[in-house]
Amino acid sequence: MQSRHRLGGVVLALLLAACNGGGDGGTPAAGPATAGNPPAAGAATQNNGINGTFSGKLFYEYAGNYVIFDLAKGLPHTYLQETTDRMSFAISPDSKMAVVAEQVTSGNGENNGTHRYHVVSTENGQTQGSFSGSPGKLSGMTMKLSPDGEYIATGLFRYEWGTDHLVIEDSKGNLVFDFTAAGFDESFGWLPDGRMVVADANGWLTLFDRNFNQIKRIRQFTGSLPGRMQASPDGSRLAFSWNGHIHVMNLDGSDLRQVTTSNDRQTSHAWSPDGKWLVLAEGGVNSPVTASGSAPCPVLRIVSADASMVDVGYLTDDPRVHKVMESSGNGAADIVCGRSLSWR
Numbered sequence: 001m002q003s004r005h006r007l008g009g010v011v012l013a014l015l016l017a018a019c020n021g022g023g024d025g026g027t028p029a030a031g032p033a034t035a036g037n038p039p040a041a042g043a044a045t046q047n048n049g050i051n052g053t054f055s056g057k058l059f060y061e062y063a064g065n066y067v068i069f070d071l072a073k074g075l076p077h078t079y080l081q082e083t084t085d086r087m088s089f090a091i092s093p094d095s096k097m098a099v100v101a102e103q104v105t106s107g108n109g110e111n112n113g114t115h116r117y118h119v120v121s122t123e124n125g126q127t128q129g130s131f132s133g134s135p136g137k138l139s140g141m142t143m144k145l146s147p148d149g150e151y152i153a154t155g156l157f158r159y160e161w162g163t164d165h166l167v168i169e170d171s172k173g174n175l176v177f178d179f180t181a182a183g184f185d186e187s188f189g190w191l192p193d194g195r196m197v198v199a200d201a202n203g204w205l206t207l208f209d210r211n212f213n214q215i216k217r218i219r220q221f222t223g224s225l226p227g228r229m230q231a232s233p234d235g236s237r238l239a240f241s242w243n244g245h246i247h248v249m250n251l252d253g254s255d256l257r258q259v260t261t262s263n264d265r266q267t268s269h270a271w272s273p274d275g276k277w278l279v280l281a282e283g284g285v286n287s288p289v290t291a292s293g294s295a296p297c298p299v300l301r302i303v304s305a306d307a308s309m310v311d312v313g314y315l316t317d318d319p320r321v322h323k324v325m326e327s328s329g330n331g332a333a334d335i336v337c338g339r340s341l342s343w344r
Contacts, residue, residue, distance in 0.1 A: 050074030050327050054302060056273060058324070059091045059098070059122070060281075060338030062298075066098065068122050069336065074327035076336070080125040087115075088143035088154065088340070091122070095344035098122050099145055101154060103138050112158050113137030117171075134175040139164035142228070142340065147192050151176060166198070168212065177212040187240060189229030191251075197238065199226055205253070219253030228268065232275040232305070239269055239278055239305065246280055248305055259303060262313035267298050270341040271305070278305050279324065279343050282312050297337040300324035 049055070049072035058069040066080040066089060080100070089100045100118045107113030112135040119128045134156070141155025141164065155164045156175075165180035166188060179185060179198055184206065186199035194210040203221040206214055226240040226247070239248050242258075244265035249256040260266055264283030271278060281298035301312045302322040311318040325333040 050325050050333055051302075052322060054277075054322065057095060057344050058270075058279060058300070058338070059095070059342040059344065060268075060300075061089070061340045062338045066100075066125075067338065068095075069324075069326075069338075071324070074325055074333065076326060079122050080120055087138040087140050090143050090145035090152070091342040091344065092145065092149065093147060093344075095342075096122055097128065099143070099152065101133075101138055101143050101152075107137050107159070109159055115156075117152065131171045132173045133169050134167070134173050136165075136167075136175075141166065144188070144190055146190055147194055153188055153190070153196070179212075186225045187227045187229045189231050189238070189240075191231045192233065192235045197229055197231070197251075199229075201225075205229075207251075218251070219249070219256070230269060230271060232271050233273055234275055237275070237305070239271060241266060241269070246278060248278075257308055259305065259307055259310060260312045261309050262311055262316070264313060266312065268339050268341045270343045272302075272343050276305055277302055279341055280312065281338055281341060282314065297335065298339055300336045300338055300341075 051071045051074055055072040058071060060067055061082060064082045065078040066082060067076050067078050069076045085103045087101045087103055089098050091098055098120045100120055102116055102118060104114040104116055114135065115133045115138045116130055117133060118130045120126065121128060136156030136158045139155030139157050143152060143154045145152055150170065152169045154167065154169065156167050157164050165178055166185045167175050167179065168177040170176050179188065184198040184200045186201065188196060188198040190196055196208045197205055197218065198208060199205045203225055205218045205221065205226060207216050207218055209215050221242060224243050226242045229238060229240045231238055235251065237248055237250055239246060245258055246260040246266050246269050247256060247258050259278065260280065262282060266280045266282055269278050269280040279300060279302050282301055283298060299314065302324060303310045303312065303320060307320055310320045312321055324336045326336050328334045
């Protein structure tokens with residue numbers, strides 16, 4: 001087992017230098033502390049925006065655009081155009097940068113494909129730096145950046161493997177760890193302290209340490225496997241898709257609860273920075289709703305992470321659902337569609 005090591009700060013240095021990050025050179029600059037939430041009685045309030053008292057920024061991809069969305073103002077800003085070679089992306093902890101994966105060559109039976117990563121400003125889309133990945137073709141799997149910016153978890157295909165593998169790469173083009181070779185190739189997610197949770201084909205969700213050693217099994221799932229694993233900002237809870245709907249449970253596997261329900265499925269979700277709320281994308285496969293530039297529309301909703309069985313369907317009138325809205329001028333508002341969500 002390869003021990004964990006520093007990368008020479010390549011990814012992290014690019015992130016820090018590009019966004020004028022502070023600190024000691026080993027910690028990303030701090031982002032917004034919390035998202036705005038419906039206030040408790042007697043608490044100080046902000047002026048309500050188009051999305052109530054919710055604030056912060058949503059990051060997502062939709063209709064060929066990489067978008068940053070100001071919740072309070074209800075305004076989207078496209079910082080980068082998607083291309084057929086750009087397979088996936090991840091947002092830095094301070095939200096100022098995106099790491100975008102790009103397929104360079106697809107490869108053939110004699111040579112594996114190649115790919116690289118670009119560190120891009122979410123303000124203006126300018127590339128701040130690039131680095132090559134290890135040999136292999138990107139599988140299109142969701143890409144996730146480690147909290148310290150040292151590692152990237154992604155899916156690769158190599159001809160000698162014959163199938164896609166879930167792997168960990170560093171910024172020197174090294175394949176640091178192969179989860180699939182170790183028997184784990186399903187849902188995965190980083191914890192804030194750099195540990196990981198990964199599921200195997202038998203439905204066991206397992207906790208790994210920072211050196212990618214197995215610590216313990218958390219819980220076994222039957223039927224479909226859990227997907228799109230997301231840890232809460234404090235690392236105490238996990239949110240994931242299971243049987244098409246969003247579930248939340250404690251890190252130790254206790255208090256498993258179904259948060260959402262509908263006649264479609266939820267395709268993406270993310271925690272609010274304070275860990276109290278979840279933003280999610282509702283379906284899109286059977287959507288009766290279309291949006292400019294693309295259809296169908298995975299509409300964005302916000303629900304409490306402590307709720308149960310919230311109807312988030314397209315025609316829902318469940319009072320526990322907040323429909324994310326975009327300001328279109330003159331007091332009008334439109335629905336918001338998105339995929340691959342982050343909330344900062």
